[in-house]
Amino acid sequence: MILRKIILAVLVGVLVLSTGCSKEPAVSESSSESSSNQIIITPTEPSESSESEQEPSSEPESSSSESESSSEEESGSSESRAETSSEPEEPAEKDYGTLILVNPWNYIPEDYVPELEKVQGKYNMDIKAAESARNLVAAAKEAGFNMQLCSAYRTVEKSAQLYANKVNQYIGYGYSEADAKVEAAKWVAPPGTSEHHTGLAMDLVSSDYWSYYSDLEHDYEKFDSFKWMYEHCAEFGFILRYPKDKQDITGITYEPWHYRYVGVEAATYIMENGLCLEEYLEIIGK
Ligand SMILES: [Zn+2]
Numbered sequence: 001m002i003l004r005k006i007i008l009a010v011l012v013g014v015l016v017l018s019t020g021c022s023k024e025p026a027v028s029e030s031s032s033e034s035s036s037n038q039i040i041i042t043p044t045e046p047s048e049s050s051e052s053e054q055e056p057s058s059e060p061e062s063s064s065s066e067s068e069s070s071s072e073e074e075s076g077s078s079e080s081r082a083e084t085s086s087e088p089e090e091p092a093e094k095d096y097g098t099l100i101l102v103n104p105w106n107y108i109p110e111d112y113v114p115e116l117e118k119v120q121g122k123y124n125m126d127i128k129a130a131e132s133a134r135n136l137v138a139a140a141k142e143a144g145f146n147m148q149l150c151s152a153y154r155t156v157e158k159s160a161q162l163y164a165n166k167v168n169q170y171i172g173y174g175y176s177e178a179d180a181k182v183e184a185a186k187w188v189a190p191p192g193t194s195e196h197h198t199g200l201a202m203d204l205v206s207s208d209y210w211s212y213y214s215d216l217e218h219d220y221e222k223f224d225s226f227k228w229m230y231e232h233c234a235e236f237g238f239i240l241r242y243p244k245d246k247q248d249i250t251g252i253t254y255e256p257w258h259y260r261y262v263g264v265e266a267a268t269y270i271m272e273n274g275l276c277l278e279e280y281l282e283i284i285g286k
Contacts, residue, residue: 098128098237098263100198101281104185104251107192108156114199116153123152126199129237129261133202136229136259137234140206143232145225147212150257151203154196165186186253201241202263204229221256233259234267239277246276 066207102108117130125133133152140147154162166188170180181190188194195201206225213220220226231238242252242258262270264275270280 002262096198098200098261099266099271099277099281099286100200101277102193102198103197103278104189104193108197108243112197114197116155116199119152119202120149123149123202124199125152125202125261130198132236132238132261136233136238137204139236140225140234142226143228145228146207147204147225147229148207149202149204151196151218152201153199156191156194156197157196159189159197160191189252195241195258195260202259203255203257204259205257216255216257218254218256226256229259230256230271234264234271237261237264237267239267239270241277243274243276245274246279249278250276 096109096112099111114126116124117127119125119130119133122135124130137147137149163184166184167177167180170183171177173180175183184190189196205216205220206223209220209223209225233239236258238261240256241258242255243249244254247253261267262279262280266280269275270277275283
């Protein structure tokens with residue numbers, strides 16, 4: 001008798017354990033199947049996109065929200081939906097639109113191939129942005145500012161070279177290699193994470209700035225040409241991509257010379273509301 005009670009108690013215990021933490025009268029339903037089903041069903045949640053492992057960034061929130069838009073096909077097709085409201089699924093299209101997000105947590109897609117066009121001198125941009133860039137530079141000239149590009153489309157290889165140079169510079173200052181990489185990444189995006197890979201970004205300052213400085217510095221913001229660009233860039237579909245007060249979100253230090261093409265509608269909203277691209281994409285749910 002006692003033995004039976006013990007066995008019964010053990011069986012009940014096993015049943016209770018197998019139903020996990022469900023608070024329903026699960027035991028009385030007797031179905032060990034349904035309880036095990038519940039356990040199987042629950043974990044089939046999202047958690048597949050492992051893109052955003054990259055750097056131990058200090059931005060847990062933004063990296064998780066950005067990892068959503070890093071699923072490449074989605075962002076591409078939803079953009080074309082928004083822009084042209086055309087057929088939802090195009091076979092093997094590689095048009096990622098003008099809102100593609102490339103930042104320290106979102107690498108340029110491997111199959112991203114911009115169609116390039118000259119903007120100024122040796123500098124190329126994607127055809128979606130090139131004409132607007134030329135128009136912006138022309139309008140600035142009319143306003144009295146001679147804007148000079150110093151970077152536009154950049155290959156991943158070129159970025160690798162620039163990044164390595166910057167790392168070496170910091171090592172030369174006495175930084176450890178690990179620290180040098182962290183510091184360098186604040187100035188030069190590591191290969192694959194530079195927005196310049198998209199062909200939608202350009203660095204430009206006025207020629208009077210170049211005659212005083214040989215490098216891009218934060219105090220470019222003091223120049224009238226910067227003020228003009230800041231006020232008028234959105235009219236041509238461009239945004240100041242790395243604002244001073246958004247460094248934690250963009251992962252990039254303030255760059256008063258770096259402009260990114262996103263189209264007039266998005267640019268107007270972003271500049272009027274003082275946002276960065278990451279915030280805008282979150283607002284529109286991309
Ligand atoms: Zn730049």
